[in-house]
Amino acid sequence: MTSDTPRAADYLTELADIISRRGIECAEQIGAAAEAIGACVAAGGIIHLFGSGHSRLVAIDAAVRAATMTNAVAICPDEWVGRVERVEGIGEIVLKRSDIRAGEVLVVISQSGLNPLPIEVALGGIAREATVVGVGSAAHSQAGTSRHGSGARLMDIVDVFLDTGVPAGDALFHPAHTAPLGPASTVAASALVHATLVEASRWLVDHGHEPPIRRSRNLPGGAEHNTAVAARYLDRLPELRWM
Numbered sequence: 001m002t003s004d005t006p007r008a009a010d011y012l013t014e015l016a017d018i019i020s021r022r023g024i025e026c027a028e029q030i031g032a033a034a035e036a037i038g039a040c041v042a043a044g045g046i047i048h049l050f051g052s053g054h055s056r057l058v059a060i061d062a063a064v065r066a067a068t069m070t071n072a073v074a075i076c077p078d079e080w081v082g083r084v085e086r087v088e089g090i091g092e093i094v095l096k097r098s099d100i101r102a103g104e105v106l107v108v109i110s111q112s113g114l115n116p117l118p119i120e121v122a123l124g125g126i127a128r129e130a131t132v133v134g135v136g137s138a139a140h141s142q143a144g145t146s147r148h149g150s151g152a153r154l155m156d157i158v159d160v161f162l163d164t165g166v167p168a169g170d171a172l173f174h175p176a177h178t179a180p181l182g183p184a185s186t187v188a189a190s191a192l193v194h195a196t197l198v199e200a201s202r203w204l205v206d207h208g209h210e211p212p213i214r215r216s217r218n219l220p221g222g223a224e225h226n227t228a229v230a231a232r233y234l235d236r237l238p239e240l241r242w243m
Contacts, residue, residue, distance in 0.1 A: 011182045103130070
């Protein structure tokens with residue numbers, strides 16, 4: 001391999017640099033998204049997350065897990081949605097499996113924000129009077145063309161857009177002797193989502209509310225704590241009885 005081929009340390013350094021810049025470059029947007037989430041939680045609402053393809057991992061990672069909000073739920077995390085993300089008309093079918101209400105928050109994750117499915121899900125959230133937060137790469141979105149009939153990009157229709165800072169093509173390196181490599185979108189998007197939830201927790205505390213944070217079931221008292229917090233949401237999220 002030639003000297004321009006990146007090493008593991010190069011990848012980790014580049015990835016860490018992208019993530020560390022988010023706190024500065026996205027501070028205003030994180031604050032706006034966090035305030036919307038905080039107000040939603042304070043009113044007893046649900047945080048909905050959607051992603052297709054590899055972006056579904058980001059939605060799943062923020063739902064029903066230790067150290068984040070108990071009332072966060074991933075919409076349609078099934079693997080099949082990645083196969084139809086370029087097909088128009090699927091968004092409303094996906095949203096029928098959710099219960100998004102006015103005043104709640106819908107987070108839509110898509111690296112490019114160009115495919116019909118995430119755009120339709122976002123439009124569905126807007127129609128339901130939810131605050132819609134988009135997470136993706138502005139550079140990737142601006143480098144491509146929307147595949148939605150309206151010509152809209154995700155970043156242009158959401159209430160708040162969190163830019164991952166990941167380059168177009170989702171590759172950190174372009175060596176001379178291989179195809180571009182070193183994806184960053186999943187890690188960067190997940191970091192932004194969790195950063196926003198942390199900031200939302202701060203907003204809740206500052207406004208006199210206890211954030212419904214889930215604890216690890218594998219530590220003493222964790223399961224008992226989770227059961228008590230989950231009781232607030234069983235009418236909307238009955239699956240919490242077994243988690």
